[in-house]
Amino acid sequence: MKSFKLNPIVLILINILAPSLYIFINGTYLQPVLAVFCGAMLLLLGYYRRFVIYLILYAVLYGLYYGCLYLGMQFIALFFLVFTQSFPCFMLASILISRYSSAQLLSALEDLHLPRILVVAATITLKYIPTFSREFRYIKESMRLRGIAFTIRRPIASFRYFVAPQLFRCAALAEEVTAAGMVKGIDAPIRRSSYYEQRFRITDVLVILIFTLGVAGAAIWARR
Numbered sequence: 222m223k224s225f226k227l228n229p230i231v232l233i234l235i236n237i238l239a240p241s242l243y244i245f246i247n248g249t250y251l252q253p254v255l256a257v258f259c260g261a262m263l264l265l266l267g268y269y270r271r272f273v274i275y276l277i278l279y280a281v282l283y284g285l286y287y288g289c290l291y292l293g294m295q296f297i298a299l300f301f302l303v304f305t306q307s308f309p310c311f312m313l314a315s316i317l318i319s320r321y322s323s324a325q326l327l328s329a330l331e332d333l334h335l336p337r338i339l340v341v342a343a344t345i346t347l348k349y350i351p352t353f354s355r356e357f358r359y360i361k362e363s364m365r366l367r368g369i370a371f372t373i374r375r376p377i378a379s380f381r382y383f384v385a386p387q388l389f390r391c392a393a394l395a396e397e398v399t400a401a402g403m404v405k406g407i408d409a410p411i412r413r414s415s416y417y418e419q420r421f422r423i424t425d426v427l428v429i430l431i432f433t434l435g436v437a438g439a440a441i442w443a444r445r
Contacts, residue, residue, distance in 0.1 A: 225265050228425045229321045229329040232262075235432055236313045242436060248306050250443040254435040255309040262428075266316060275312055282308065349394070356390050357383075 239255055256279065263272040282305045289298035317326065323345075330343060360383055369382055 225267070226422060226424060227262075227266065227428065228421055229317060229326055230332060230421075231425050231428055232313050232317055233329065233333075235429075236310050236317070239310055239313075240307070243306065246436070246440050247443040248302075250439045251436070252306050252309075254439040258432055258435055259309040259312040262316065263312060266320065268316070268319075271315065275308070279305070279308055352394065356387065356394075360386050360390075 242251055242255075260272055260276070263269075263275065282301055286298050286301040286305060289295070289301060321329075326343075363386070364382055
């Protein structure tokens, strides 16, 4: 449903708030609510294939969790449980990364009146993830041309061959991003105007309301 419009501030605030709720609400009750909510957001925004992939991964993680519990490996089971509880945040972050440009995210974050350094750092971090994936493919292709296999059977050697070029690329990309930001006036002391002025719509209010009702329901459910 590509016509469905959503202010990125809504996703950013929910993604910041969702992990903190585990402090106050039992994860057994909160996690299904967050998973259903984030899955519904993927469907509403038209990411049907991604929804199926995340659903399969979610089921696999839960299977690994219960399998480790059955085998008595509580420590490893706890790792999978924490990763599963963080999965809804990954789902929302994937929407932010793929659906909104850097300019849209920067404009949305500036509306929250956050410090400029934090705004720039968050924007660059979100947009570097797809860049990292692209650079990873380039490095794998370079390794293949040189006859170096990236395999889990030799994790230390493969990691070494991967990390060195990735660090050099990170340094080069950091310089490029800094130069691009300076050209766009990112260090200006005044508030930047933006082509992507984000306004709250009725859909944004409804999404926040549904999220709030779901969290409230999980809290009441946990106290029963």
